[in-house]
Amino acid sequence: MLTDGVIYPLVFADVALFSIQERDLCVLLARRANDPEANKWALPGGILKPMIDASLDQTAVRIIRDKVGVSAGCVEQVRLFSGATRDPRGYSLSQLYCALLSKDQVCAVAGLKTSEVGWVPVKLATDKELAFDHGVMLTEALQFLRAKIKHRALPLHLLNATFSLLDLQDACSLILGSPVDKSSFRRRMKAETCIRPVQGQFREGAYRPAQLYQATPDFQF
Amino acid sequence: MLTDGVIYPLVFADVALFSIQERDLCVLLARRANDPEANKWALPGGILKPMIDASLDQTAVRIIRDKVGVSAGCVEQVRLFSGATRDPRGYSLSQLYCALLSKDQVCAVAGLKTSEVGWVPVKLATDKELAFDHGVMLTEALQFLRAKIKHRALPLHLLNATFSLLDLQDACSLILGSPVDKSSFRRRMKAETCIRPVQGQFREGAYRPAQLYQATPDFQF
DNA sequence: ATAATAGTGTCTCTAAGACACTATCCG
DNA sequence: CGGATAGTGTCTTAGAGACACTATTAT
Numbered sequence: 001m002l003t004d005g006v007i008y009p010l011v012f013a014d015v016a017l018f019s020i021q022e023r024d025l026c027v028l029l030a031r032r033a034n035d036p037e038a039n040k041w042a043l044p045g046g047i048l049k050p051m052i053d054a055s056l057d058q059t060a061v062r063i064i065r066d067k068v069g070v071s072a073g074c075v076e077q078v079r080l081f082s083g084a085t086r087d088p089r090g091y092s093l094s095q096l097y098c099a100l101l102s103k104d105q106v107c108a109v110a111g112l113k114t115s116e117v118g119w120v121p122v123k124l125a126t127d128k129e130l131a132f133d134h135g136v137m138l139t140e141a142l143q144f145l146r147a148k149i150k151h152r153a154l155p156l157h158l159l160n161a162t163f164s165l166l167d168l169q170d171a172c173s174l175i176l177g178s179p180v181d182k183s184s185f186r187r188r189m190k191a192e193t194c195i196r197p198v199q200g201q202f203r204e205g206a207y208r209p210a211q212l213y214q215a216t217p218d219f220q221f
Numbered sequence: 222m223l224t225d226g227v228i229y230p231l232v233f234a235d236v237a238l239f240s241i242q243e244r245d246l247c248v249l250l251a252r253r254a255n256d257p258e259a260n261k262w263a264l265p266g267g268i269l270k271p272m273i274d275a276s277l278d279q280t281a282v283r284i285i286r287d288k289v290g291v292s293a294g295c296v297e298q299v300r301l302f303s304g305a306t307r308d309p310r311g312y313s314l315s316q317l318y319c320a321l322l323s324k325d326q327v328c329a330v331a332g333l334k335t336s337e338v339g340w341v342p343v344k345l346a347t348d349k350e351l352a353f354d355h356g357v358m359l360t361e362a363l364q365f366l367r368a369k370i371k372h373r374a375l376p377l378h379l380l381n382a383t384f385s386l387l388d389l390q391d392a393c394s395l396i397l398g399s400p401v402d403k404s405s406f407r408r409r410m411k412a413e414t415c416i417r418p419v420q421g422q423f424r425e426g427a428y429r430p431a432q433l434y435q436a437t438p439d440f441q442f
Numbered sequence: 443a444t445a446a447t448a449g450t451g452t453c454t455c456t457a458a459g460a461c462a463c464t465a466t467c468c469g
Numbered sequence: 470c471g472g473a474t475a476g477t478g479t480c481t482t483a484g485a486g487a488c489a490c491t492a493t494t495a496t
Binding site for chain 2: 459461466
Binding site for chain 3: 164165166182183186187205206207208209210211
């Protein structure tokens with residue numbers, strides 16, 4: 001970071017990776033192995049490697065792959081944090097990303113690589129003392145996600161490839177933290193072009209089967 | 222950027238600075254003095270100076286001050302651009318900012334410092350061939366601004382401290398690029414808490430005087 | 443039948459679009 | 470007075486919230 005008399009900033013990507021676990025919205029936290037802030041919980045993150053990463057967005061993708069072994073459905077920039085004091089190692093930039101993982105993908109890596117990475121319900125996570133300014137980051141990532149859902153984006157990336165309308169409604173409701181009216185929601189979904197029912201496919205199980213849906217090419221989070 | 226065997230990325234802030242000039246939405250463009258891309262038009266930008274800038278956001282503020290001599294009303298992050306090929310000097314990061322300048326502020330610096338900086342109507346600017354990926358940047362900054370207005374934010378930073386409702390309506394309409402219904406708009410503004418009429422203050426001039434308004438502490442773009 | 447989940451119908455309320463209208467100023 | 474800008478009233482429509490209702494399955 002300091003070399004030929006010039007100061008070069010450290011550049012990081014930090015990821016707020018969300019998924020739904022046992023009817024709860026969770027975020028992936030990693031326990032820091034090294035100083036600074038060793039042993040504290042933090043959002044998974046890593047330094048930009050210009051030789052490997054075609055862009056900083058790709059750094060974020062790489063970090064997710066390293067931590068959970070799969071690529072997240074969508075990875076979006078939230079905000080850039082920067083300054084001399086936020087990381088003791090020196091002047092730093094951290095681009096915060098928000099990403100979503102489906103249940104399918106989470107199951108595929110059910111046994112996370114180390115015990116030092118874990119899914120934490122967001123309600124608990126926001127109370128935890130996180131490393132650096134990651135507490136603020138988590139709050140902002142959540143606001144970002146909530147704002148998108150309020151503006152009627154559908155968090156299909158949190159769901160399996162096929163899903164029932166109730167699955168989708170529950171996901172929205174979990175993110176918003178408030179109940180969503182079933183009738184209004186289904187009315188909206190009927191008019192929506194970005195999802196469509198899969199003819200003849202139903203969620204079997206106890207009680208009445210539910211029509212399954214899937215995303216159309218129109219879909220964009 | 223290259224030093225002890227490690228590659229350090231260049232870090233820039235680039236600013237899409239908007240203002241209203243003669244009933245047209247304009248953006249500030251600077252003609253590049255040096256290579257690379259000398260003589261091409263570009264969004265004003267500059268490199269992060271860690272010794273001077275408390276954060277990259279402050280770099281953006283500094284750039285605006287350097288170019289037009291005043292501080293913009295609001296400076297917001299739009300998106301981070303990054304990669305090895307977007308700037309021939311090497312791996313680079315550019316944070317794009319969107320900022321607004323009021324007519325008052327523009328008038329205060331009516332004679333811009335050099336002839337190499339100028340206000341260009343956005344319609345013309347988007348057609349121009351800009352340096353680097355600044356064409357994409359301008360497009361995204363405009364989308365960003367439009368989205369905020371669609372979501373009912375008020376571009377008070379484009380206006381003087383006191384303004385008529387028609388001023389505000391015209392600003393919205395210019396940004397959106399489509400007419401805004403007067404009656405609906407005023408209805409909304411009557412319910413709005415972030416602006417209030419200034420008792421007894423009117424825009425004098427030809428014909429019927431217009432009630433002047435000002436922002437309240439509630440206001441946030 | 444009953445419990446449980448899937449899915450519908452309908453009333454009301456709010457806010458926005460469209461557009462014609464009135465009000466107040468200048469000369 | 471007429472011309473121009475400031476500001477209002479009112480009809481209609483689209484969509485969301487609330488909530489009671491019907492439908493289909495398993496046991």
